[in-house]
Amino acid sequence: MEAIMNTPVVMMLRDPVLYLGLGRGLMLTLQIAVLSIVLSFGFGTVLGAMRYSGVPGIKHIAASYVETVRNLPTLLLILVSYFVLGLPAMWAATIGLTIYTSAIIAEVIRGGLNSVPTGQWEAARSQGFSFLQSMRYIVLPPAVVKMIPPIVSQFVTVIKDSSFAMAIGAYELMFKGTILAAVYWRPSQIITIYVVISLVYFTVNFIISMVARRLQTKLSVGRGSIGD
Amino acid sequence: MSDLIANIGFLQQGPFAIPRWEALFSNIDLLWQGTIVTLIVASLGLALALVLGTVLGVMAASHWRIPRAFARAYVEFYQNTPLLIQVFMIFNALPMLFSGLFIPVITIGILGVGMYHGAYISEVVRAGIQSIGRGQLEAALSQGFTYIGAMRYIIIPQAMRIVLPPLTNQAVSLIKNTSVIAIIAGGDLMYAGDAFAGRFGHYGPTYVVVGLGYFLMCFPLAMLARRLEDRTRVL
Secondary structure (H helix, E strand, C coil), X not given: CHHHHCCHHHHHHCCHHHHHHHHHHHHHHHHHHHHHHHHHHHXXXXXXXHHHHCCHHHHHHHXXXXXXXXXXXXXXXXXXXXXXXXXXXXXXXXXXXXXXXXXXXXXXXXXXXXXXXXXXXXXXXXXXXXXXXXXXXXXXXXHHHHHHHHHHHHHHXXXXXXXXXXXXXXXXXXXXXXXXXXXXXXXXXXXXXXXXXXXHHHHHHHHHHHHHHHHHHHXXXXXXXXXX | CHHHHHXXXXXXXXCCCHHHHHXXXXXXXXXXXXXXXXXXXXXXXXXXXXXXXXHHHHHHHCXXXXXHHHHHHHHHHHHHCXXXXXXXXXXXXXXXXXXXXXXXXXXXXXHXXXXXXXXXXXXXXXXXXXXXXXXXXXXXXXXXXCHHHHHHHHHHHHHHHHXXXXXXXXXXXXXXXXXXXXXXXXXXXXXXHHHHHHHHCCHHHHHHHXXXXXXXXXXXXXXXXXXXXXXXXXX
């Protein structure tokens, strides 16, 4: 028993420093992810609405933004935010992720709006609904149902991609783990740290994925419109 | 003309100054070498991902419990952990487990993106197989096909059409994700650009050109995916 308690791995796992370090890292990871998602939701809604509007100039601005950003690596966007825009590491990660994620959310929003058949628009307008009323009561309810699951699962992508922030030295979970792997330098300890970090990411993301899946099945039941 | 340029501040100073562009283009070979590494990692990684994805996808759609559970566990693990930690595991942890093992960084990249996107592709393949009516499989089995044979000759050829657009999108993500090996000094386009930019501080022009490089690799594929999507919708 004594022998087991004194192995390097068990000594490390009993050290509160490990959990403090990883805990702080996880907090920053979640902070970056939540901020990015919130900002991307705002920015992505504007972009999605711009592209959906079909107004010539406006539509093209949104479309070129989305098409450009979707074809760039997230890591590049984070590096640009840090080195070219000169933001502090945590904000560079947040903004880099936001630039990318808002393009994805813009497409989700446009897809959701497009999924409502134009006949429903025309019917609403012909019944005397104003533009905003048709949007609020006819188009948005089924469209939002389509948008929620992909936005929730985008959260998983943002959490995973926030690990790229270690390249610019933001103390998120991945970077914290790498630093701890320098303190606990024995091979068995380093491997254990990697396993622990993986499990932390896995647990958080798995829960979110489950929620997304639940929402998908729950929201798609009994909500079928004529257009489906 | 040159007087005019000399008087425009941002062309002479700042992150996008002309001398920085000149310095970049006289060293553009570095970025070409990086591009070649990226293309090698992406193409071999995609090949690995397609093989893994097809095998796991067939396993996930099968009715044998153990292969299905294995495929499920693989997909959940790879989709819910960052690619970066998977790459670090291969880069750092694997040589510790098998001491003396040396894995070239390009191989780490290929294994990393291949195994990661293999999980995503298996989901695409599974959805494709399940979209083909069960009757097709039953008919094939009743005609004496084995399960693998039925998949090979009856189900997969039909599923291909549904699977192709999301598969192309996966290829785009895979190309973009090869950039993570820059963090372990992978010598790819991102690393080449970052190393050059970091040495002289020419971040602006370098990132623009690196971005253009990735864009030129990804955009045609993204367009192809859109075309394929439109085509399947018509059919």
